[in-house]
Amino acid sequence: xxxxxWIRDGARAVAGGLLAVPLAVVNIPLFVLFAVGLVxxxxxxxxxxxxxxxxxxxxxRADLARRLAAGRGVPISRPYRPRPDGVVLGGLRYYQWLxxxxxxxxxxxxxxxxxxxxxxxxxLSLALPVYGFEGILLIxxxxxxxxxxxxxxxxxxxxxxxxxxxxxxxxxxILSIGVAAAPYLRRFDxxxxxxxxxxxxxxxxxxxxxxxxxxxxxxVDAQAAELRRIERDLHDxxxxxLVALGMxxxxxxxxxxxxxxxxxxxxxxARESSSAALVELRHLVRGIHPPVLAERGLxxxxxALAMALPIPVxxxxxxxxxxxxxxxxxxxFAVAEALANxxxxxAAGNGAVELWHTGRTLVMRVSDDGRxxxxxxxxxxxxxxxxxxxxxxxxxxxSSPPGGPTVVTMELPCALSSPKTSPSSGTG
Amino acid sequence: xxxxxxxxxxxLRDGLTRLLEAFDFQVVAAVDNGPSLLPALLxxxxxxxxxxxxxxxxxxxxxxxxxxxxxxxxPGMPVLVLSQHVEPLYAxxxxxxRAGGVGxxxxxxxxxxAQFVDAVRRVAGGGxxxxxxxxxxxxxxxxxxxxxxxxxxxxxxxxxxxxxSNGAIATxxxxxxxxxxxxxxxxxxxxxxxxxxxxHRRVLAxxxxxxx
Numbered sequence: 001x002x003x004x005x006w007i008r009d010g011a012r013a014v015a016g017g018l019l020a021v022p023l024a025v026v027n028i029p030l031f032v033l034f035a036v037g038l039v040x041x042x043x044x045x046x047x048x049x050x051x052x053x054x055x056x057x058x059x060x061r062a063d064l065a066r067r068l069a070a071g072r073g074v075p076i077s078r079p080y081r082p083r084p085d086g087v088v089l090g091g092l093r094y095y096q097w098l099x100x101x102x103x104x105x106x107x108x109x110x111x112x113x114x115x116x117x118x119x120x121x122x123x124l125s126l127a128l129p130v131y132g133f134e135g136i137l138l139i140x141x142x143x144x145x146x147x148x149x150x151x152x153x154x155x156x157x158x159x160x161x162x163x164x165x166x167x168x169x170x171x172x173x174i175l176s177i178g179v180a181a182a183p184y185l186r187r188f189d190x191x192x193x194x195x196x197x198x199x200x201x202x203x204x205x206x207x208x209x210x211x212x213x214x215x216x217x218x219x220v221d222a223q224a225a226e227l228r229r230i231e232r233d234l235h236d237x238x239x240x241x242l243v244a245l246g247m248x249x250x251x252x253x254x255x256x257x258x259x260x261x262x263x264x265x266x267x268x269x270a271r272e273s274s275s276a277a278l279v280e281l282r283h284l285v286r287g288i289h290p291p292v293l294a295e296r297g298l299x300x301x302x303x304a305l306a307m308a309l310p311i312p313v314x315x316x317x318x319x320x321x322x323x324x325x326x327x328x329x330x331x332x333f334a335v336a337e338a339l340a341n342x343x344x345x346x347a348a349g350n351g352a353v354e355l356w357h358t359g360r361t362l363v364m365r366v367s368d369d370g371r372x373x374x375x376x377x378x379x380x381x382x383x384x385x386x387x388x389x390x391x392x393x394x395x396x397x398x399s400s401p402p403g404g405p406t407v408v409t410m411e412l413p414c415a416l417s418s419p420k421t422s423p424s425s426g427t428g
Numbered sequence: 429x430x431x432x433x434x435x436x437x438x439x440l441r442d443g444l445t446r447l448l449e450a451f452d453f454q455v456v457a458a459v460d461n462g463p464s465l466l467p468a469l470l471x472x473x474x475x476x477x478x479x480x481x482x483x484x485x486x487x488x489x490x491x492x493x494x495x496x497x498x499x500x501x502x503p504g505m506p507v508l509v510l511s512q513h514v515e516p517l518y519a520x521x522x523x524x525x526r527a528g529g530v531g532x533x534x535x536x537x538x539x540x541x542a543q544f545v546d547a548v549r550r551v552a553g554g555g556x557x558x559x560x561x562x563x564x565x566x567x568x569x570x571x572x573x574x575x576x577x578x579x580x581x582x583x584x585x586x587x588x589x590x591x592x593s594n595g596a597i598a599t600x601x602x603x604x605x606x607x608x609x610x611x612x613x614x615x616x617x618x619x620x621x622x623x624x625x626x627x628h629r630r631v632l633a634x635x636x637x638x639x640x
Contacts, residue, residue, distance in 0.1 A: 271539045278536045279536075286513070292515050304515045307515075307517055307565075
């Protein structure tokens with residue numbers, strides 16, 4: 001980190017401290033409102049509506065704290081139970097959903113200690129820079145000139161004008177210390193919040209289970225749909241053609257002595273129909289598991305893919321081994337879909353694929369110089385990528401400002417297995 | 429003509445052997461796996477090798493690797509590579525040594541016996557036989573350098589890349605051989621390629637250019 005980054009980071013942390021003070025103050029009315037809502041529940045049932053509303057406010061406040069903590073390098077996941085189907089605000093089940101969630105109570109428990117921590121740490125990160133500025137601006141000198149009794153830093157009281165001027169270097173030192181300390185104070189605040197706001201082990205497991213349930217259902221659905229498509233393609237395509245082929249050959253066999261000219265014609269027809277069946281099967285196989293992927297692994301398959309695209313695509317890879325087959329397949333189809341999107345929608349003139357492995361994660365970055373403006377919720381293609389990757393706990397992020405460039409970054413946690421055997425070649 | 433054959437499926441291996449022998453080729457060795465292919469090629473030094481890309485034990489691209497390795501040891505050893513699918517990437521790897529005597533065809537092409545045998549002979553004679561599928565995939569990409577060509581010139585270019593002679597191109601397009609050579613020199617001019625009489629060098633020039 002050079003000195004400019006260091007100052008920027010410090011300044012941002014001081015600003016964060018400035019924000020922390022009013023935010024901490026907000027915690028107090030939230031706590032009071034929650035207590036009132038709780039107490040009012042038996043009375044007239046006002047709490048049935050009021051308490052959920054307050055809880056939502058508290059969650060919004062806690063979410064903000066989580067976001068700020070993440071900005072300080074302390075990621076905190078949301079611990080809340082998902083909202084059950086069919087509950088409505090004001091109903092008893094809605095109330096139950098919130099009140100039985102331990103995360104609600106942990107949020108409430110955080111409000112007051114969190115307020116104290118926020119106030120103290122926020123004030124501290126503000127006080128040092130403010131005091132430092134006071135010294136740098138020689139304000140102690142002026143106050144001393146006016147009141148005859150004042151001091152600054154190590155010098156208390158100031159007795160000569162010279163000593164008054166000494167507040168400048170002292171102020172600079174104090175300001176530097178303040179700016180240097182502010183990021184640590186913010187981080188400390190974030191760590192404190194995490195004590196309360198992070199999911200407990202049980203909640204983490206529960207979240208994991210519900211996430212796995214969703215991705216498993218998606219995967220099963222996608223696989224079933226895929227198998228149905230393959231069945232239909234085989235049934236209407238190659239299978240039907242082979243039936244026709246058998247018929248044609250049978251017919252030729254029948255008439256070969258009586259009418260050899262027609263028989264010959266029929267056989268030529270049969271040959272043509274066999275190659276049509278092969279073309280169909282080849283397309284089908286490519287969609288299931290491209291042969292080049294089985295033969296060359298992800299790197300070779302992506303290079304082969306890049307060569308077949310109508311726009312020039314550079315491929316850069318750093319994969320010192322092969323991936324497991326299922327992961328390899330998911331990764332390949334994700335890259336293929338991202339490239340297809342670039343060609344189809346982005347009006348791109350050039351594309352690039354980068355693949356590398358961080359030791360734990362495979363990172364795939366597909367970029368193009370097209371017109372941008374891609375919307376992850378709009379296209380089924382990008383959603384498909386997300387679903388494919390989610391089955392392996394993979395993620396996708398998209399950056400596509402209007403006017404481009406579009407960059408799709410995909411990550412798949414996985415290990416590299418057997419070392420590579422085939423040679424690699426230049427860019428495609 | 430002596431042939432070494434590498435194909436792991438017994439049905440296809442026997443079929444190919446029968447087909448080649450019917451056209452006066454002599455199959456001196458027919459292997460069914462990758463590791464025994466290279467020794468067989470080096471031992472028999474065949475006039476042409478017909479090799480399946482995917483072979484046991486790994487079922488990846490062992491046939492292709494063995495073919496490339498054999499050509500490193502015996503430059504210009506004619507090899508015709510067969511596969512269920514074609515990849516321009518593999519075509520480029522086969523062509524990089526620029527030594528000629530290279531073929532790369534879909535297995536489907538075996539069905540057209542006359543054309544297939546013609547391709548085997550062409551490769552054995554040091555020529556080229558590129559599958560039309562490879563050529564069309566190459567032509568489909570990077571359209572910009574080829575945009576200056578006329579439709580007819582593109583047709584000629586495709587056939588040339590497959591390894592066809594001027595006479596064969598002329599027959600296929602129902603034009604005279606003179607017209608074909610005119611188209612070809614026009615293509616070379618437009619693509620800025622040095623003219624050449626040798627059929628094989630022509631193919632290499634075209635494919636290398638398209639691969640760039």
